Amino acid sequence: MDGGTRREDVVFHFTDSDLTGSVETAGGDMVLDIPGGDGPYRIIGRPVGHYFEGGNAVRGGNRVHAKWAEVGGEYVGIWREEGDE
Numbered sequence: 001m002d003g004g005t006r007r008e009d010v011v012f013h014f015t016d017s018d019l020t021g022s023v024e025t026a027g028g029d030m031v032l033d034i035p036g037g038d039g040p041y042r043i044i045g046r047p048v049g050h051y052f053e054g055g056n057a058v059r060g061g062n063r064v065h066a067k068w069a070e071v072g073g074e075y076v077g078i079w080r081e082e083g084d085e
Contacts, residue, residue: 003027014079038062038081051077 004026012019012034021034021041030052032043043066045052051069056062068077 032066 004024006022006024008022010021010023012021012032014037017037019034019036019039021032021036024031024033028047030045030047032041032045034041034043040058040061041064042057042061043054043064044057045054045066045068048067051067053065053067055066056064062081065080066077068075
């Protein structure tokens with residue numbers, strides 16, 4: 001992803017754990033790279049109106065469908081993995 005920005009050591013808070021990864025933005029897309037947990041995960045989020053939506057692009061990785069939006073300076077979202085929220 002050329003011409004964008006990348007942030008390292010981003011903490012992703014889930015209901016049962018916190019994972020660290022990176023966030024990259026370019027061309028309007030936002031990519032979440034999370035190596036730990038049940039991953040690895042590479043969620044490619046595309047803008048849909050005022051939020052991002054995407055799935056796990058890791059071949060053979062867990063099926064994930066995620067949606068997230070900026071709320072008060074932070075991103076908040078829904079993460080469905082293998083059908084569970």
